[in-house]
Amino acid sequence: xxxxxxxxxxxxxxxxxxxxxxxxxxxxxxxxxxxxxxxxxxxxxxxxxxxxxxxxxxxxxxxxxxxxxxxxxxxxxxxxxxxxxxxxxxxxxxxxxxxxxxxxxxxxxxxxxxxxxxxxxxxxxxxxxxxxxxxxxxxxxxxxxxxxxxxxxxxxxxxxxxxxxxxxxxxxxxxxxxxxxxxxxxxxxxxxxxxxxxxxxxxxxxxxxxxxxxxxxxxxxxxxxxxxxxxxxxxxxxxxxxxxxxxxxxxxxxxxxxxxxxxxxxxxxxxxxxxx
Numbered sequence: 405x406x407x408x409x410x411x412x413x414x415x416x417x418x419x420x421x422x423x424x425x426x427x428x429x430x431x432x433x434x435x436x437x438x439x440x441x442x443x444x445x446x447x448x449x450x451x452x453x454x455x456x457x458x459x460x461x462x463x464x465x466x467x468x469x470x471x472x473x474x475x476x477x478x479x480x481x482x483x484x485x486x487x488x489x490x491x492x493x494x495x496x497x498x499x500x501x502x503x504x505x506x507x508x509x510x511x512x513x514x515x516x517x518x519x520x521x522x523x524x525x526x527x528x529x530x531x532x533x534x535x536x537x538x539x540x541x542x543x544x545x546x547x548x549x550x551x552x553x554x555x556x557x558x559x560x561x562x563x564x565x566x567x568x569x570x571x572x573x574x575x576x577x578x579x580x581x582x583x584x585x586x587x588x589x590x591x592x593x594x595x596x597x598x599x600x601x602x603x604x605x606x607x608x609x610x611x612x613x614x615x616x617x618x619x620x621x622x623x624x625x626x627x628x629x630x631x632x633x634x635x636x637x638x639x640x641x642x643x644x645x646x647x648x649x650x651x652x653x654x655x656x657x658x659x660x661x662x663x664x665x666x667x668x669x670x671x672x673x674x675x676x677x678x679x680x
Contacts, residue, residue, distance in 0.1 A: 451465065510661055518639060524636075527636075532559055532562040533553055555589075558590070558612070559624065621642075
């Protein structure tokens, strides 16, 4: 008796009852389709959404996404996938370098003026990515690093950038139950939106008190582009030594000046000086 074995190739998918449709023969083309599904650096998509956008079978998308996550081309959390550090680095290095170079003299001036630790961050999905950190001997007092990531809802710079987005965009980025880094971190999305509304009323100036690290306070303000946050500047230090009421106008002014240097516009960052 002759036995015939049929091997199902995972790169083929049945259409109807008998016909088969061959996928793009090149793995590069499949990878491209999946990565192009993320139409912005902050897009957060479910597996089903990537499958629909890429036009590839769900099993193929899931298998490739798993490999991309392991290699840090894509980031995965319970509420979806987004571009990872390596993918963002390909297209973003030039812009990030320009932001860092334009901001550098202002950041050094702010650090010298206040004696606190200055951060320059960009929004990376639901997290902030640290482009620069300036603080000299005081830098070690704040447990952050260049290239490090922190949940945006827990930091002054992150909240300043989130506040520039529509509430629907914030919901797409942040999980229903934001992660708690300390007992003081906002872990309720409704409370987060209330906080972001207060920040908007202060023209983008955000505060952080023991939310990312106990004993650390910070003030942040966004660098504004055309309808998007380019980055944020924040000033952080020991809660016993840093007076946020005094440094908030300085952070707002530096953010405005860097935004002007980058875009040629003069956004009204921190125009409302009510820090309550």
